[in-house]
Amino acid sequence: DAGVIQSPRHEVTEMGQEVTLRCKPISGHDYLFWYRQTMMRGLELLIYFNNNVPIDDSGMPEDRFSAKMPNASFSTLKIQPSEPRDSAVYFCASSRTGSTNEKLFFGSGTQLSVL
Amino acid sequence: AQTVTQSQPEMSVQEAETVTLSCTYDTSESDYYLFWYKQPPSRQMILVIRQEAYKQQNATENRFSVNFQKAAKSFSLKISDSQLGDAAMYFCAYRTLSIQGAQKLVFGQGTRLTINP
Numbered sequence: 001d002a003g004v005i006q007s008p009r010h011e012v013t014e015m016g017q018e019v020t021l022r023c024k025p026i027s028g029h030d031y032l033f034w035y036r037q038t039m040m041r042g043l044e045l046l047i048y049f050n051n052n053v054p055i056d057d058s059g060m061p062e063d064r065f066s067a068k069m070p071n072a073s074f075s076t077l078k079i080q081p082s083e084p085r086d087s088a089v090y091f092c093a094s095s096r097t098g099s100t101n102e103k104l105f106f107g108s109g110t111q112l113s114v115l
Numbered sequence: 116a117q118t119v120t121q122s123q124p125e126m127s128v129q130e131a132e133t134v135t136l137s138c139t140y141d142t143s144e145s146d147y148y149l150f151w152y153k154q155p156p157s158r159q160m161i162l163v164i165r166q167e168a169y170k171q172q173n174a175t176e177n178r179f180s181v182n183f184q185k186a187a188k189s190f191s192l193k194i195s196d197s198q199l200g201d202a203a204m205y206f207c208a209y210r211t212l213s214i215q216g217a218q219k220l221v222f223g224q225g226t227r228l229t230i231n232p
Contacts, residue, residue, distance in 0.1 A: 033218070033220065045219045091158075101165075101167070106159055106161075109159070
């Protein structure tokens, strides 16, 4: 398996623009997670899905952030409008089940820079 | 809420030597999981080792082992025979076993490990 695939690897945009980050989880994995990594706050869980359904979005910082999972093999995280403080690395991760001993697989992240 | 603290922003070690990375955490729970993740320059988060809190025996994975002190809420990572490929950021993480919040990993701030040849 190719692992969790994220695109783009780098994204540079201007303040006010819409940004869409993409993720393809590992085939057969029922759980998908979006994390954000910043110097100030470290790694934080933004939202996670189970069988394409959003379960917990309490980590989503503002209404400017939205996430969707239209099918088992694709998810998006959208920021509209983007702001400089959204600059961070955004990780997608997936796991086969929600069991607490289940291994979590991370993608390589999208480095977002909002100018 | 649980918190994870890594007090060493940076560490360095000579190749082939042993290094220990520190991690402490705060929780009121009696059962949980602890993890160490490695983040090399490629950015991908890679699971290094994990420990179930109910297990007294310290987890080991080849050159990586942990010193889990439950009463002290300490979870250090020991890397033996350090190799150049071990250079990375290392994150300690906590995962609750409670149904609510079980999917959330709480991460420490990370320790940047440099291996000197």
